[in-house]
Amino acid sequence: MSGQVRIFRARRILTMNRNRPVATHVAVRDGRILGVGDLESLSGWGEHVLDDQFADHVLMPGFVEGHSHSFEGSVWTTPYVGFDPRLDPDGRTWPGLASIDAVVERLRRAEAELTDPDVPLFAWGFDPIFFGGRRMVAADLDRVSTRRPVVVMHQSCHLLNVNTVALGRAGITRDTDVDGVLKGADGEPTGELQEAPATYMIYRTIGNPYRVAISRESLFRFAHSARNAGITTATDLHMALDAATVETYRAVTAEDDFPLRVVPAFSALTASARDGVARVRALEAFNTEKLRFGLVKIMTDGSIQGFSARLRWPGYFNGAPNGVWNQPPAVLGELVDAYHDAGLQMHAHVNGDEASELMLDLLERALARRPRPDHRYTLQHCQMADAAQFRRMAALGVAVNLFSNHIYYWGDQHAAITMGPDRAERLDAASTALGHGVALAIHCDAPVTPFGPLFTAWCAVNRRTRTGRLLGEAERISVSDALFAITQGAAYTLKLDHLVGSIEPGKHADFAVLDADPLEVAPEALADVRVWGTVVGGRPFPVPRPRP
Amino acid sequence: MTARPTPAAPLPLTVIGGFLGAGKTTLLNRILRDNRGTRYAVMVNDFGALDIDAALVEAHDGSTVALANGCVCCSIGDSLVDALIDLVSGPRAVDHVLVEASGVADPKRIADIAVVDPALARNGIVVLADVSEIRRLADDRLVGDAVRRQLAVADIVVLTKVDLVEPGAVDDTETWLAECAPRAPRIRASLGAIPIGPLLGLDAAAVATVLEPAPARGEGADAHRHEALFHRAVLRDLPIVTRARLAAFAEGLPTSVLRAKGFVELAESGQPHLLQCVGWRHSIDATPAPPDVPRGLVVIGTADMPDAATLRRALVDG
Ligand SMILES: [Zn+2]
Numbered sequence: 001m002s003g004q005v006r007i008f009r010a011r012r013i014l015t016m017n018r019n020r021p022v023a024t025h026v027a028v029r030d031g032r033i034l035g036v037g038d039l040e041s042l043s044g045w046g047e048h049v050l051d052d053q054f055a056d057h058v059l060m061p062g063f064v065e066g067h068s069h070s071f072e073g074s075v076w077t078t079p080y081v082g083f084d085p086r087l088d089p090d091g092r093t094w095p096g097l098a099s100i101d102a103v104v105e106r107l108r109r110a111e112a113e114l115t116d117p118d119v120p121l122f123a124w125g126f127d128p129i130f131f132g133g134r135r136m137v138a139a140d141l142d143r144v145s146t147r148r149p150v151v152v153m154h155q156s157c158h159l160l161n162v163n164t165v166a167l168g169r170a171g172i173t174r175d176t177d178v179d180g181v182l183k184g185a186d187g188e189p190t191g192e193l194q195e196a197p198a199t200y201m202i203y204r205t206i207g208n209p210y211r212v213a214i215s216r217e218s219l220f221r222f223a224h225s226a227r228n229a230g231i232t233t234a235t236d237l238h239m240a241l242d243a244a245t246v247e248t249y250r251a252v253t254a255e256d257d258f259p260l261r262v263v264p265a266f267s268a269l270t271a272s273a274r275d276g277v278a279r280v281r282a283l284e285a286f287n288t289e290k291l292r293f294g295l296v297k298i299m300t301d302g303s304i305q306g307f308s309a310r311l312r313w314p315g316y317f318n319g320a321p322n323g324v325w326n327q328p329p330a331v332l333g334e335l336v337d338a339y340h341d342a343g344l345q346m347h348a349h350v351n352g353d354e355a356s357e358l359m360l361d362l363l364e365r366a367l368a369r370r371p372r373p374d375h376r377y378t379l380q381h382c383q384m385a386d387a388a389q390f391r392r393m394a395a396l397g398v399a400v401n402l403f404s405n406h407i408y409y410w411g412d413q414h415a416a417i418t419m420g421p422d423r424a425e426r427l428d429a430a431s432t433a434l435g436h437g438v439a440l441a442i443h444c445d446a447p448v449t450p451f452g453p454l455f456t457a458w459c460a461v462n463r464r465t466r467t468g469r470l471l472g473e474a475e476r477i478s479v480s481d482a483l484f485a486i487t488q489g490a491a492y493t494l495k496l497d498h499l500v501g502s503i504e505p506g507k508h509a510d511f512a513v514l515d516a517d518p519l520e521v522a523p524e525a526l527a528d529v530r531v532w533g534t535v536v537g538g539r540p541f542p543v544p545r546p547r548p
Numbered sequence: 549m550t551a552r553p554t555p556a557a558p559l560p561l562t563v564i565g566g567f568l569g570a571g572k573t574t575l576l577n578r579i580l581r582d583n584r585g586t587r588y589a590v591m592v593n594d595f596g597a598l599d600i601d602a603a604l605v606e607a608h609d610g611s612t613v614a615l616a617n618g619c620v621c622c623s624i625g626d627s628l629v630d631a632l633i634d635l636v637s638g639p640r641a642v643d644h645v646l647v648e649a650s651g652v653a654d655p656k657r658i659a660d661i662a663v664v665d666p667a668l669a670r671n672g673i674v675v676l677a678d679v680s681e682i683r684r685l686a687d688d689r690l691v692g693d694a695v696r697r698q699l700a701v702a703d704i705v706v707l708t709k710v711d712l713v714e715p716g717a718v719d720d721t722e723t724w725l726a727e728c729a730p731r732a733p734r735i736r737a738s739l740g741a742i743p744i745g746p747l748l749g750l751d752a753a754a755v756a757t758v759l760e761p762a763p764a765r766g767e768g769a770d771a772h773r774h775e776a777l778f779h780r781a782v783l784r785d786l787p788i789v790t791r792a793r794l795a796a797f798a799e800g801l802p803t804s805v806l807r808a809k810g811f812v813e814l815a816e817s818g819q820p821h822l823l824q825c826v827g828w829r830h831s832i833d834a835t836p837a838p839p840d841v842p843r844g845l846v847v848i849g850t851a852d853m854p855d856a857a858t859l860r861r862a863l864v865d866g
Contacts, residue, residue, distance in 0.1 A: 171664070179656075179657070197661040200632075203633060204633045204665065211630060240626060243610070310690075322693055325690070328652050328691060354690070
């Protein structure tokens with residue numbers, strides 16, 4: 001038995017299907033696309049309902065975010081105190097905070113809303129990069145509370161600022177002699193704690209609301225944040241996928257109201273290869289149209305701005321020592337071999353160019369030993385790859401998902417501190433990737449940067465940093481290439497391009513509903529195209545519009 | 549059998565570093581098997597690699613395996629910090645935490661967690677080095693920096709697989725190691741025969757037991773307690789010294805001394821304080837120990853370590 005035919009009329013439909021790139025109507029039945037064209041051509045499907053609600057909107061295929069984390073749903077349990085404005089899952093925009101005083105003011109208001117005098121106040125997203133070198137100190141946060149612990153997580157997630165109560169609770173004093181506890185000229189801890197072990201006692205004595213564990217609420221927040229950006233399919237890269245997590249995924253994605261197709265990737269470093277292969281294989285039996293197990297994530301190095309990425313010679317521009325491997329290369333090689341032999345798809349986190357090189361070596365070895373067609377192994381981030389590495393990717397059939405948002409958020413720091421002005425030009429080299437025929441996606445890594453495929457496309461097209469600097473003019477790509485990357489490009493890296501990523505018959509009726517046509521606006525204004533919401537499986541999910 | 553610390557006593561945490569193939573898993577397997585009553589919590593990346601006797605397994609919940617002998621193996625998973633917080637805050641009673649540091653991890657960052665957490669006591673960084681591989685690894689383009697870093701922060705270096713290479717080669721490697729880790733004592737061990745006692749030391753309660761007045765034995769070495777390669781000196785009835793004097797003594801211990809532990813009365817407070825030396829690092833507790841602890845030091849080292857009389861002179865006369 002088949003359901004009703006609904007024909008959506010739109011001001012314009014950008015299908016991303018070369019055979020019919022533009023249309024005005026799309027017919028949907030049973031959550032899938034019946035046909036695309038005009039009303040006359042679609043009337044051949046018989047009796048239908050004409051739906052005019054998008055008559056003034058532009059439809060695109062629902063965006064596909066190939067690198068994000070459900071952690072996005074955890075951070076929003078606490079106030080956001082970042083430098084840039086940010087949209088929360090409920091559709092409310094939190095204005096950016098450009099000074100420590102502004103951060104303190106927002107925290108004071110959040111503190112006033114807490115009724116239980118004993119609970120700590122946590123906040124996230126703090127980024128003092130444009131505060132003229134002024135660091136936050138405990139005295140700033142003592143203005144928020146002298147009774148309860150106040151803990152502010154930086155945007156990097158690795159640094160904390162805490163108040164005096166929190167320092168006392170954690171037992172951190174002038175005598176605490178470990179790396180990462182910043183001390184002032186008077187020898188007292190300033191309240192800034194950089195990574196473990198400095199941050200350890202805060203989490204141990206005060207708690208950690210950000211500790212990764214998914215719940216129904218956090219998954220919905222994750223999905224709502226994605227919806228607000230026009231995303232209908234997103235990865236949750238890097239999960240241990242224990243039984244409770246899997247159960248939550250299955251229950252929540254089965255709810256009709258859940259507006260997202262989720263692709264959780266198994267974190268290969270959390271288990272032996274043998275256990276991991278068995279786990280992922282077993283999970284594939286649970287796959288549905290909205291939940292897709294099977295992807296395996298391999299963490300290779302750290303982050304460039306945290307100086308933990310592995311760089312080839314000549315290393316970091318500021319002379320910092322090289323970064324760290326998550327596991328010895330030989331162990332990574334064993335994992336690659338095992339998942340390759342099992343026929344599972346791997347996505348590898350590689351930030352620095354030495355990490356990209358190692359992973360290419362390991363994949364090449366595995367593929368030479370046992371060739372495998374259409375593996376779609378994907379290098380994630382891959383921010384420093386040069387043309388030679390892209391040529392190897394092309395030769396091996398390896399895809400790339402570049403972290404284009406870095407150009408805007410950290411491009412200035414990369415030019416000045418981490419890579420230097422020359423290597424920074426090739427940061428997230430989308431044009432070189434396309435030029436060598438490497439399948440390309442681009443991503444945001446939410447919550448590291450916000451969901452926003454049109455913003456990510458804007459970064460790849462314009463390559464402007466926060467200060468407006470044009471970084472790597474030759475690596476700019478066209479708007480249509482960028483739109484392809486955030487739809488079919490990303491779908492390809494997930495082996496979902498036969499189901500999502502374009503508006504064509506047979507695929508899921510997943511749309512991004514936009515207020516303007518991204519091909520009509522000026523390329524510089526691409527990020528300003530407003531998202532009305534999404535359609536997932538034929539069902540509209542508008543962004544809520546809370547009153548300011 | 550080692551006495552168990554009281555609930556309030558901090559849990560010793562020892563980091564076991566070293567590259568793949570250096571013998572970490574062999575060592576951990578032996579510790580789990582021959583634990584002589586100490587309940588070890590062993591934290592590893594992949595406990596599939598451990599040789600856990602299935603008949604010993606009491607409970608297995610995915611990230612933790614509890615053994616019938618009281619030991620527990622925990623998978624570090626995504627975050628060592630989270631795994632340690634769970635262990636320290638959890639209900640499971642253990643006597644000693646061993647953390648396996650992968651060949652590319654920085655063991656100091658792990659050991660420093662025990663410095664900041666009053667529930668833990670830093671019990672040192674032991675780094676295993678396969679004599680036939682270590683020099684090649686230290687020059688490896690991809691991992692050389694991590695290998696050298698591990699050696700540089702080690703409190704004790706164990707040269708493993710010494711029976712698999714020519715004695716001359718062991719000497720060469722040891723000379724080379726003396727440059728990478730000049731202050732760390734070095735132990736030579738053949739595979740499967742790594743001495744556990746000197747590596748992990750005694751907990752505070754065991755030290756107190758050793759130091760209990762025992763007129764029949766008196767002061768001196770009692771090498772019979774360990775493999776003949778290792779000696780132990782027990783110093784009793786020590787005079788009161790200043791904190792600076794005690795610190796200078798600890799700093800001046802030769803690399804033949806692996807560990808020293810005991811209670812010394814300080815002139816400043818007039819009370820006994822716990823001194824712990826692991827390899828080249830030492831700590832003197834700021835807060836005094838209970839007044840009734842036996843005063844004295846237990847010093848463990850290789851066969852060429854100073855005798856008790858020499859150690860006493862070093863403490864008293866400087
Ligand atoms: Zn990520």
